[in-house]
Amino acid sequence: MKVSELLAYCMDKAxxxxxxxSDWKATQIKRDGVLFAMFHEVDGHPAVSLKSSExxxxxxxxxxxxxxxxxxxxKAHWNTVLLDGALKDSQLYYLVDASWQQALGSHATQH
Known part of the structure; x- marks a missing residue:
């Protein structure tokens, strides 16, 4: 999957x-100030970090x-996934959705 495709999917989230x-050379995607996706490179490979349950x-x-x-x-909750690896697009979309839900839960507990 291309970074631009997954980034667009993340940005379509409410x-x-x-x-x-800048310190990590990363693009962060947040919902109400809560991080749910971070795009960066790992050893020259495009990657995204996403949150999930332990x-x-x-x-x-x-x-x-x-x-x-x-x-x-x-490291207990955040995984970095190489985007030029073996995970299917549908798996990546599922992981983004799960991470976005985690951000929703984090935001709800802050109020």
């Missing part, structure tokens, strides 16, 4: 806002060599 994290994060890492703990984020 309340999605894009910003740049159980799903571990399951994905065990099942796919293209999924690894995120370097800059909480």
């Amino acid at each position: 309340g999605a806002e894009q910003s740049e994290h 159980a799903l994060a571990e399951l994905l890492r065990d099942a796919h060599q293209d999924v690894r703990p995120s370097a800059h984020l909480n």
Whole structure:
């Protein structure tokens, strides 16, 4: 999947806002100030970091060599997924949806 396609999918989510994290050379996508996707490169490969439950994060890492703990984020919940790897587009869309739902839950608990 191309970065531009997945980035467009993220930006179509209600309340999605894009910003740049210059220290990490990353594009962050947030909902109400809560990060749910971060696009960057890992060893020259396009990648996205997405949040999930701890159980799903571990399951994905065990099942796919293209999924690894995120370097800059909480490794229990955040995975970095190589976009030029073996995950199907439908799996990537599902992971974005799950991460967006996590952001919704995080936002709800802040009020």
